[in-house]
Amino acid sequence: MSQPNRFAASVPPEFANPLIDRTRPIRFTVNGMRVEGYDGDTVLSALLANGVVSAGTQSGFGVALDEWSAPPVIVAGAPAQMPMALCPAVDGAAFHTVAASKAAAPFRRLLARGRDSLGHDLDAPRVPGSWIDAEPDETRHTDVLIVGGGVAGMAAALEAARGGSQVTLVERNMVPGGMAVFFGKTDGETPPEEITASLAAEIAAHPAITVLVRAEVFDLSDGVARVVQVVRENSRPRPRVLTIGFSGAVLATGAEERLPIFPGNRLPGVVAAGFAWRMARQYGIWPGETFHLHTATNAGYRLAILGSESGKTVLRATDPRPDPRTRFIEFCKAYGFRLGWGTAIASARPERSRLVIGLDEHQFGTDANEPVKAHALIVSGGWQPVIGPWLLAGGTASWDAARGQLMGEGTSDRVVLAGSVTGIAGTTGCIESGKASIGQLRDGKRRAVADPRIDEIHESRDGEFSVRAPASHGLPPAWLGPSRRAAMTEPPQRGIATLLPRRPGQEVDIRAADVADISGAIAGGTIAPRDAPSYSAQWHILPQAFKAPAPPAVPTHSAPGLPGYLKGRFGLSQAQWRLEPDGARAFEPGCLIFINTDETHPANTIGTIVSCTSTDCIALMARTEFGAGDIVYVRDGTACTPARLRGKV
Secondary structure, eight states: OOOTTBOOSOOOGGGSSOSSEEEEEEEEEETTEEEEEEETOBHHHHHHHTTOOEEEEETTEEEEOSTTTOOOEEETTEEEEEOTTTOBOOTTOEEEEOSOBOSSOHHHHHHHHHHTEEEEETTSOOOOOGGGGOOOSEEEEEEEEEEOOSHHHHHHHHHHHHTTOOEEEEOSSSSSOTTGGGGOOOTTSOOHHHHHHHHHHHHHHOTTEEEEOSEEEEEEETTEEEEEEEEEETTEEEEEEEEEEEEEEEEOOOEEEOOOBOTTTTSTTEEEHHHHHHHHHHHOBOSOSEEEEEESSSTTHHHHHHHHHTTOEEEEEEESSSSOOOHHHHHHHHHTOOEEESOEEEEEEEETTEEEEEEEETTTTEEOSSOEEESEEEEEOOEEEOOHHHHHTTOEEEEETTTTEEEEESOBTTEEEOGGGGTOOSHHHHHHHHHHHHHHHHHSOOOOOOOOOOOTTTSOOOOOOOBOOOSSTTSOOOBSSTTOSOBOOOOOOOGGGGGSOOOTTOSOOOOSOOHHHHHHHHHTTSSOGGGHHHHHHHHSOOSOOOOOSOOOOOOOOOGGGSOGGGTTTTOTTOEEEEEEEGGGOOOOTTOEEESSSSOOOGGGOOEEEEEEOSSOEEEEEOOOSOOTTOEEEEEETTEEEEEEEEEEO
């Protein structure tokens, strides 16, 4: 394959020093498909460079290939799975993706794989990466664990090391630095490139700091972190699972981009601005020759400028805010870009190699002229703090209506937050927050941190979470979050359309949910904001069934006291039943119940565990023909356990 999405012309200085080495080309295969790349590529970046932009199909439509949808990979001859985004591409290697493929039309699937898709069946039940269940390759201890290598994480690591602590910093990318450069600099401020380079150099030179790159924390509790890192061993990539005990931990996990909700928001070609920027800066990749930019953030406008300076064509830039103000807009005006305020994305749909992007001037309640046809739709919908590790560590969450974000709340033993995960926006504020977090670990006292910002007269605040439900049938799903666990409902069908079968995959369960999915579900009205703490605690869990200790008892909900997101979950006639699991087993709340051992898809569940101990197990179930004494099956991860119905509660 060629590399149509790789920069070929001159690029702006911000993209001029990628991690790849263009003097060292490599070739490898993925599922038998030949892929070209350069030393320094990941498997994911090389696929995107080669024009493979779809992970497969879900609910009848393609899904963009990115960090959210990329399946795990294995190397031929080695069964251990690795996250695709962390796995380095290696010359001559034969990689295979680990995901279900479409069973029908194999010839058509083969052709699709040869063009732009991995061809996976994304409606199939999801199975977590095998590293979650793996025994550790190494166990170690550190005084202070830093999760996240942005400016806050780097500042925290240096502050702890200068105080005499041994520090381990875990960073997902190949190099620390985070997203500070993405936001640009303000007048009188040191350029973020210089700040990150200086911090990284100090860390590299400090003997008390160990940096783990291409690594991510997937579990965090009881003073122990579990980490998966992809390393090279004898020129072959392999996963390494580490168990790291710590005396204190700083979660400088940053913020991830919110996905605006509109029909078609996960189609191939729809790219989050932050992800587009990282691919361009680190790997010299851009999604197509023409693009439409839709941004509710000031920094998002930088993508229009950087894309244009890289030889790409900006067809239009729109903003849902009615009167945005930022210096970056003035730069866009100087470039002559076509701009539009008070405009929402009504829908996106595929048309050959392009997207047809419908616009809605929602400020005036009218459709906006002709749709835009572009190779890519780059979206910047604001930011959601990455509080997943905080929830795993025992912290809580609440919905901040003013920010439109799910924020970390409460306290967690030996774990503190720092940087943009706390809502701080500026580079200077993030650095000070990182330093302050070490003081908080030492004495338990939170420090006030200044976060200077430009006056709103000159720089508008980010816009509200954008939500646009489908206005008609036949449109691609409007997914509530990037991992596609639930979508906005379509309007009721009328007339003869009610006799036609529904498109599969529209009723999707939001369990073991990512924070971005929960945030989107709240913004989309699926979850009430008041239920954010209980929902996050119950459903943002590590998707595994491997922990030996039985979970603590959870108070039984009476029917009127069920959380809002379970009311009507199984119809108006749903009821709570007392179960007797085989072997007196206790289940995690949220485990699904099926009529037999063959069923696995959440859409076919007949109930869910509400609370369960070794002596009492309560389930919420749909009305069925089952009665007291009948057997149902509880699926906990990959295990399926029979349980007898004892009677209604």
